[in-house]
Amino acid sequence: MRYIEPHAHMVSRTTDDYLAMATAGCLAVCEPAFWAGFDRSSVDGFYDYFRQLTDYEPKRAAKFGLAHYCWLCLNPKESEDIKLAEEVLGIIPEFLNRPSVLGIGEIGLNKNSRNELAVFEKHVDLAARHGQLILIHTPHLEDKLKGTRLIIDALKADGRVAPERVIIDHVEEHTIQLVLDAGFWAGMTLYPESKCTAARAADMIEMYSSERLWMNSACDWGVSVPLAVPRAALEMRLRGHTAKAVDAMIYGNPIRFLSQSKNFRSCS
Amino acid sequence: MKREQVIDLYFMEARAKLIDLAAFLDRVDRAPGTDDFRMTAFRHAMQELPVNQPNLAKRVLLSLSDPTTEPLPAATAKTAAGAWPGPK
Numbered sequence: 001m002r003y004i005e006p007h008a009h010m011v012s013r014t015t016d017d018y019l020a021m022a023t024a025g026c027l028a029v030c031e032p033a034f035w036a037g038f039d040r041s042s043v044d045g046f047y048d049y050f051r052q053l054t055d056y057e058p059k060r061a062a063k064f065g066l067a068h069y070c071w072l073c074l075n076p077k078e079s080e081d082i083k084l085a086e087e088v089l090g091i092i093p094e095f096l097n098r099p100s101v102l103g104i105g106e107i108g109l110n111k112n113s114r115n116e117l118a119v120f121e122k123h124v125d126l127a128a129r130h131g132q133l134i135l136i137h138t139p140h141l142e143d144k145l146k147g148t149r150l151i152i153d154a155l156k157a158d159g160r161v162a163p164e165r166v167i168i169d170h171v172e173e174h175t176i177q178l179v180l181d182a183g184f185w186a187g188m189t190l191y192p193e194s195k196c197t198a199a200r201a202a203d204m205i206e207m208y209s210s211e212r213l214w215m216n217s218a219c220d221w222g223v224s225v226p227l228a229v230p231r232a233a234l235e236m237r238l239r240g241h242t243a244k245a246v247d248a249m250i251y252g253n254p255i256r257f258l259s260q261s262k263n264f265r266s267c268s
Numbered sequence: 269m270k271r272e273q274v275i276d277l278y279f280m281e282a283r284a285k286l287i288d289l290a291a292f293l294d295r296v297d298r299a300p301g302t303d304d305f306r307m308t309a310f311r312h313a314m315q316e317l318p319v320n321q322p323n324l325a326k327r328v329l330l331s332l333s334d335p336t337t338e339p340l341p342a343a344t345a346k347t348a349a350g351a352w353p354g355p356k
Contacts, residue, residue, distance in 0.1 A: 035346075077346050111343035112334075141348035145333035174329040199278065200325065238277060239269055 001025040002247070003229050004254035007106075007135070007169060007187060007216035009034050010068070011057055017219070017226040018064040024230040027251075028067035030258065031057065032106035032135050035075040037221055043087040046074065050091070054098040069264065071105035071135050072096070079110070079119035089122055096130055102261045103127060105135025106169065109147040112139060121154055128160035133261050135187075136168045138175065140194060148175040152182050165260055169216070170195055176204055185212040185257055190228035198232040202239055205249065214253045309351030 002025045010018070010031050021029065031053060040046060053070040061068035072095055074088040095101060104127040109116045127134045139147035151168065155161045163183030171179055171186045172195065179186040188204060189195040196204075201215055217228035225231070233246045258264040269277070296307060303311070313331040317324060334352040 080343050110346060111340060111348075113340040113343040116343060117339050139348065141350045142332055142334050142352040143348050145330065146336060149337065150339065172329055173323070173326040174333065203325075240273075 001230060001233060001250075002027055003233065003250035004258070005029040005217060005226075005229055006214050006254045006258070007032060007189065007218045008226065009218070009220035010061065011052060012221040013219055013226060015060070015064070018061060018066060021226055022064040022066055024227055026066060026229075028069065029061060030069045030071070030102060030254075032071040032137075033073045033075065034106060034137075034220065035077040039078055039081075043084065043091060046088045047091055050095050054095055054100055058100050067265070069100045069102045069258070071102050071133075073104050073107045073123055074119065075106070076108050076110040076116050076120065076137060076139075079116040080113065082115055082118065085119045085122065089126055092126060093130065096132065099263055101263055102258060103133030103135060105133075106137040107134065108137035108151060109139050110137075110143070112143055112147045112150060117150060117154065120151065121158070124155065124158055124161060128158065133258075134161070134166045136166065138168060138170045144170070144172065145174055148178055152178060152184075155184070156182065164212075167214070167257060170218070171204075172196055173200070173204065176208055180208060180212060185214070188213065188215045189218040190215060190225065190232050191218070192223055192225060198228070198235040201232050202235050202241075205236070205241075206239075210245075210249060210253070212253075212257075213249065214257065215250060305353040306349055306351040313351075 005021060005026050005028070008029050008031060010029055033049065033053060040049070050072055053072070057070070058068040072092050074085050079085055092104070104123050107120055107123040109120060124134065136151060138144050138151065148168065155163070155166060164185070167185035167187050168179045169187035170189045176186055188201045190198055190201060205213060215229050215232050217224060217226055219226040219228070229250055233250050236246045236249065309332055313328045316327040316331055319327070321327070332351050336355070
């Protein structure tokens with residue numbers, strides 16, 4: 001089995017996780033910028049985080065034979081402070097030409113506030129001006145439906161956004177159709193408690209077109225499973241999906257989306 | 269998969285979850301105090317299950333979701349509760 005982990009916060013994980021993922025067939029891991037579990041106090045904190053994502057973490061992954069890519073942004077959880085957000089947006093272009101940067105992400109909404117939406121639109125503008133792919137976080141639990149609708153409306157309102165260059169992540173049964181019908185890619189995040197189980201992901205693969213779908217573990221410092229993608233692949237096999245269909249879902253689809261970035265190098 | 273194959277694969281897991289759910293409701297009912305908005309929403313969402321219609325997972329998720337469309341004036345918390353408390 002071979003697979004791409006399209007969404008994992010490896011700075012929060014151990015080398016044991018890298019070893020287990022590589023052993024399970026992972027060839028590349030993609031790491032969106034995210035919230036540290038606390039609000040960073042200044043733009044300097046982000047500068048150092050972006051250095052970690054673009055410089056140090058690829059080297060750590062390489063020790064296990066894994067390619068490491070990243071996405072850059074200020075997370076929606078830190079978007080209430082517009083001044084800080086604008087400072088962070090100001091330093092991102094300096095990193096966009098680094099060889100492992102895939103685009104802008106994971107941007108989006110958390111509690112669906114006005115400032116979050118304003119900062120989301122600023123990120124979309126940055127991505128459009130620099131020709132970057134976009135990876136979007138949709139809110140948690142009761143906030144997901146509303147947030148997904150607001151995000152789709154904002155993207156549709158910006159005529160520069162090509163839906164096929166945007167993936168909207170963390171979809172569930174009540175949001176997947178909205179995302180796919182609007183022409184975007186959709187990501188299913190495999191979590192033990194929230195978001196989506198492997199069985200539910202397989203349900204959605206069977207119920208909707210899988211052409212623009214991927215699965216990810218989004219493993220981070222919380223309750224999450226770095227091997228969630230290969231376990232979901234096993235779930236698909238137990239349900240009778242062919243090896244070819246599984247390969248398309250966990251390897252082919254991520255490759256097709258990510259190859260739209262000039263920095264993504266084919267891995268096999 | 270045929271229906272029997274689906275049942276073979278998932279029945280025991282679903283059975284365990286159903287019993288866990290029942291035990292959770294018992295546990296809540298034994299505890300002194302009253303339901304908060306989360307349990308109210310939870311009990312309401314459970315009413316979606318007996319309906320003999322498709323897309324039950326989607327119906328339960330919609331039942332627990334914030335149905336409004338206007339952005340909040342400001343985010344006053346970072347976490348979600350799992351159920352919409354209703355208009356404030």
